[in-house]
Amino acid sequence: MAEQIAQEAHYAATVLKTLSNEERSQALEEIRLGLINAKKEILEANERDLEAARASQTSAALIKRLDLSKNDKFDSMCDGIKEVADLEDPLNKVTLARELDEGLDLYRITCPVGVLLVIFESRPEVIANITALAIKSGNAAVLKGGRESLGTFKAMANVINKVLKGKTKVPGDAIKLIATHSEVSDLLKQDQYIDLVIPRGSNKLVRAIKDQTKIPVLGHASGICSIYVDEFADPAKASRIVVDAKTNYPAGCNAVETLLVNEKILGAKIYEDLLKALVSAGVTLHMTAQLLDSVPGNLKSTYPDKFVAAKDSDFRGEFLSLDLAVKAVADVSEAVKHINTHSSKHTDAIITENEPHAQVFLNGVDSSGVYWNCSTRFADGFRYGFGTEVGISTNKIHARGPVGLEGLVCYYYQLRGHGQIVGDYVGGGGHRKFTHRELDPKKVKLD
Amino acid sequence: MAEQIAQEAHYAATVLKTLSNEERSQALEEIRLGLINAKKEILEANERDLEAARASQTSAALIKRLDLSKNDKFDSMCDGIKEVADLEDPLNKVTLARELDEGLDLYRITCPVGVLLVIFESRPEVIANITALAIKSGNAAVLKGGRESLGTFKAMANVINKVLKGKTKVPGDAIKLIATHSEVSDLLKQDQYIDLVIPRGSNKLVRAIKDQTKIPVLGHASGICSIYVDEFADPAKASRIVVDAKTNYPAGCNAVETLLVNEKILGAKIYEDLLKALVSAGVTLHMTAQLLDSVPGNLKSTYPDKFVAAKDSDFRGEFLSLDLAVKAVADVSEAVKHINTHSSKHTDAIITENEPHAQVFLNGVDSSGVYWNCSTRFADGFRYGFGTEVGISTNKIHARGPVGLEGLVCYYYQLRGHGQIVGDYVGGGGHRKFTHRELDPKKVKLD
Structure with missing residues (x-):
């Protein structure tokens, strides 16, 4: 089950990465409108979660985090989606351009990491936030929320899935919402399909996740x-x-x-x-x-x-x-x-x-x-002015400190030739030399 | 034992990271001269390794990789150290500069990853290559070679350690050479001190290492x-x-x-x-x-x-x-x-x-x-014109494809203020707003 979920998200990611910034941002706008239209149902589901939490002597702090109706929390959540949509596109930036030889050009280009597994605790607005961050950065995401917010979670998941399938080019499987608890440890084993784990919650949660998985974890287990x-x-x-x-x-x-x-x-x-x-x-x-x-x-x-x-x-x-x-x-x-x-x-x-x-x-x-x-x-x-925060990383590679959208992005190399083979070049058996001439990345036209 | 080795390398890394490019490159030049002066002893040790390998029916391919005396392999190895020394300094580059408020400037600066664990098979010249790459990029390295090249390995290790301690500002513990086989699995557990594992060898080696450790591994288990x-x-x-x-x-x-x-x-x-x-x-x-x-x-x-x-x-x-x-x-x-x-x-x-x-x-x-x-x-x-290759990565984060020195580098943030506190700003309880004004990274003077 966990493998199938991860695999489906992986396929969705390969489609999502080919969409334009406009298509990704447009999908976020549709999600925002869908959530606003479903405000009543979502807040009703949230109220049921809150009642259950109060009945089970949940801590006041947790109940406060769970409550989506207080102040302008719901509206802020929806505004947050628009803010992410309006961020600069982190994808398809050419960060290196080099002529290896005449008619053989190398470009280094930013691309999504792939599939994110996001595990969070009681705050249901994280669903909207991380959905926005993932789609904007071209990543599929498997989302696993806390038990307390399950009803709210399902109500929002329904809206997001319906909107993605009906109104956008983003595959429905790009955002997978996991409602049961049992699959987390199985998901943490899917390192073939899941590329990055992002825990959003207590240090205890982060530590437990780091101990359970070989997938890279973006986060901090403590802040000493x-x-x-x-x-x-x-x-x-x-x-x-x-x-x-x-x-x-x-x-x-x-x-x-x-x-x-x-x-x-x-x-x-x-x-x-x-x-x-x-x-x-x-x-x-x-x-x-x-x-x-x-x-x-x-x-x-x-x-x-x-x-x-x-x-x-x-x-x-x-x-x-x-x-x-x-x-x-x-x-x-x-x-x-x-x-x-x-x-x-x-x-x-x-x-x-x-x-x-x-x-x-x-x-x-x-x-x-x-x-x-x-x-x-x-x-x-x-x-720091990143417009958003995916997390604060105490890792030593990839992304450190407060991490914005760039933490969800990596790069790949395109090499565009006209029939060149290695056998013609020095080091490969031939005599031709590489020119290794720097090009202006800003002048590269990718399509 | 493994923990102590990793810890000593960790402390050495904190010193090494503060050295200037000149000090790091100078240390490489001293190592190069030291190896040239010890060419005779090193090749004698290599010959003894070769004899033992031939006696134990080692494959011809392995013997070829082990042999440091053929053609100009030894001299190429020494030239390689100079080539790495002459590469552009990958450290202390300002990649983002932003005024958060008047007199409160944020800089993102490249820095070493920390401690590398490099595991390689029979090719003894990897010792020189990886020592050069590590020191140039300000990283400490723990090196573990194959059993077949142990004698060559020890002879070179002696030279490198003596040179570092006697003639350079690089701490002797910055390059730790492990001559026994037993410690690898223990070293792979030292995720508190070791930041990146670099396997140089067969896909089988890489796969075995990836399966044994939680430390990030830079490499590729296969090339399909x-x-x-x-x-x-x-x-x-x-x-x-x-x-x-x-x-x-x-x-x-x-x-x-x-x-x-x-x-x-x-x-x-x-x-x-x-x-x-x-x-x-x-x-x-x-x-x-x-x-x-x-x-x-x-x-x-x-x-x-x-x-x-x-x-x-x-x-x-x-x-x-x-x-x-x-x-x-x-x-x-x-x-x-x-x-x-x-x-x-x-x-x-x-x-x-x-x-x-x-x-x-x-x-x-x-x-x-x-x-x-x-x-x-x-x-x-x-x-690709990187001047060197640390490995080819099939990871989805940090570094992908052929990796040069930049794969051994990450970044940190400096924030330089004049007494600013968060309580004065919007979001922290106060009313002051951030300016978030972009500065020219090229104009930042770090010292």
């Missing part, structure tokens, strides 16, 4: 972000940035989890101000023994439960709460070393007015985002 | 390449190209394995000429029942053992010999469908003078190389 406050930090910037990075949205993967301070500032006003800013913002500081001793007495007595002893594991995991692990380092090099050893390669920042120190940090830290004098919370596709 | 001869093919081009693609180097992954012919040409002169060209070049044609019947009687009597019945599996695997599976298709769309179902997404070609047919093929085939009127054998990093 650090900020290093250098001895040349501006005091006001340090306090503002660290407080923002910790408290703006503590559950975010780009929230700071570890604070590294240069030991030269221990006891100085900048250090005291920084601690005060954090604890007065409600943050509990998990400090090494060395640092616990260095907390000024007046602070300790005013905020008695905000200074606690750190465990080793505090520097190796996420709090996702108003907690922060704090440690002193001798210099910027030690900060870099700590981060490269402990971080999850997500986003790390230095606060300093000293440019050489900043350079050591920017060059040395091996994370997808390396920041100077700004909050780690900026690590986000919308803030 | 097809050529489709359209009804509008030029007869001379068709024969020349198919014969070249099959016979120029039948063991190559870019050799053609399947010939698809438009059924309209069955019985025509172009078809007869094509068959004749192939069988007279020594190729055995494995034909479907329909095609076996269509072979002209005079050809069959002249070449009685060159026309045989095809099995289904002939269209799903590699011959790597002077054998070719042949099948008729109704039109270019059926050819595309056959290829997308059976090929290994390596390289496929159409022979036609009809541009609309060529377009259907070029747009529809989902392979890393899609060719028009030229031989599949052009799929090669040197022929």
Whole structure:
């Protein structure tokens, strides 16, 4: 069953990749209109899901994520489809053009990755979002939602499938909606047909998926972000940035989890101000023994439960709460070393007015985002100006950091000749030499 | 043990990535000189490996690959290091520059992938080649060679390690040479420290490695390449190209394995000429029942053992010999469908003078190389003008087709601010808007 689903999506992908940007964007517009027309049924299905969730003592946070009727969530979801449709076409861009010999031209051209498997939890609007991203980028997608949103999911799936089949050139199988839970582990085995897995949900979900599949996974299992406050930090910037990075949205993967301070500032006003800013913002500081001793007495007595002893594991995991692990380092090099050893390669920042120190940090830290004098919370596709966000990747290949549509795209080579054979050329048995002359990719006409 | 090796390479990578292009290229020059100075010892060790191989009835092909003394193989190997050193620096290229707000600039910058695990078989010159590629691209590498070349391997490893430690800024652990066989499977488990596996050897080796690891593998497990001869093919081009693609180097992954012919040409002169060209070049044609019947009687009597019945599996695997599976298709769309179902997404070609047919093929085939009127054998990093070849990838993400240095490179984001926090901006709780103004990447000064 899983194999058949994956295979059908694979065939659909080979058709979808040949459609023009207009045809793909037009399909998104039809989906948007179809969803708007079916708003009543979808919200009724959503209300039934919500009732079932409330009856089964589901957490308030999950119920909030599940609820599609609140504020303008439904309309925003539909607007989001149009925003994706209006993005620049990521496909068929010529990124390299080279004459290998007279009448033998090589082009490198962007193309879809193929088939995406998207696994998400309770937020039903992800269906619309990922459908839009997949079709816009020419990828087929197999979508698997959470159990709680099953009714909403089915109602939206009906609309999307009916619209695709009736009103667009996109094959119906290009978006496959899986309503049962049993198939996930089988789908994760279909590496012959599925090219990329995108988990949208908790870190636990991502980790579980990464452990189960050989298919590449675009995502991050955790966001262990650090900020290093250098001895040349501006005091006001340090306090503002660290407080923002910790408290703006503590559950975010780009929230700071570890604070590294240069030991030269221990006891100085900048250090005291920084601690005060954090604890007065409600943050509990998990400090090494060395640092616990260095907390000024007046602070300790005013905020008695905000200074606690750190465990080793505090520097190796996420709090996702108003907690922060704090440690002193001798210099910027030690900060870099700590981060490269402990971080999850997500986003790390230095606060300093000293440019050489900043350079050591920017060059040395091996994370997808390396920041100077700004909050780690900026690590986000919308803030980066990508127009959308497929996910934040802590992988080391293909796509890193906040990933927009370009993460769903790869490339292939076209070689256009006039009967050339390798046997005529040097290295293949002949004497003809390659010209290897660069051409202007912008001037290539593909059709 | 494997974990320690991988961890040490990981730390070395974090140092190596901070070195300048000059420092990396200088290290390659020192290695080149070191190998030239040690030519005598290395060739003596190689001779001992060869003697052992001959004594153990090793195949002639393997002995040929193992032999470093023949022709100018040793000198070519050393020249190759200089060629890699002279390539353009793949690192620290700014590929995107965007002002997010006044004084808050985002740069996307190329960087090394991290730690490579390179597993190769008998050819000892791969050590020099991959050491050069890794250091030039700022990656640490763990190298595991075949048992047959162990002595040569150790002699070269001694030189490389001594040179790195004594004469360069590259940490000695950046190139780790593994001389025993036991550690491979353990190394393949070190996905925490190893970022990319590059197998250099037989398809069997690649497949075995892909089955054993969760680390991304850059390579191709097979090259099932097809050529489709359209009804509008030029007869001379068709024969020349198919014969070249099959016979120029039948063991190559870019050799053609399947010939698809438009059924309209069955019985025509172009078809007869094509068959004749192939069988007279020594190729055995494995034909479907329909095609076996269509072979002209005079050809069959002249070449009685060159026309045989095809099995289904002939269209799903590699011959790597002077054998070719042949099948008729109704039109270019059926050819595309056959290829997308059976090929290994390596390289496929159409022979036609009809541009609309060529377009259907070029747009529809989902392979890393899609060719028009030229031989599949052009799929090669040197022929593409990359100056080197790390491998040929049939993956769908990161790098596809012949891969040069750029396959060893990814990117990260730098964000340089002046104290900005997310809480001030729309979406983060504030009212400030992002400017998202494109900057010229060429004008960015990183240091």
